Amino acid sequence: MNESISLYHLKREDIEINIVARFEKDKLIIDGYDIGKNVQAVWGDSDYEYVITIPANSLPPLYGLLGVELSDHKALLEAVAKRFPGNQCFSDIGEFLKQNKIEYESFTWA
Helix, strand or coil, rough: CCCEEEEEEEEECEEEEEEEEEEEEEEEEEEEEEHHHHHHHHHHEEEEEEEEEHHHHHHHHHHHHHCCCCHHHHHHHHHHHHCCCCHHHHHHHHHHHHHHHCCCCCEEEC
């Protein structure tokens, strides 16, 4: 079963932003997209997508840092959502992972 939680969502006439944290098998994935006129003005394309993937073997320190029982996917998703609210959550999560030397892969596409 794939578990997920919304980290941030905004919908206006000029932009829509959606950022979600989810598990795919044992990997934690944070992904989002921005779409609309504002994105077109900045990136030259109407959508911008971004993904952080944290492999299963890199998750134990994250559970510890967020005070969550190891392998409790739902509790980890809720802790991530609580710790990283708002539009900057994707960047904030990436910075947190870097600062704590947690291995992850990141991808953006515009």
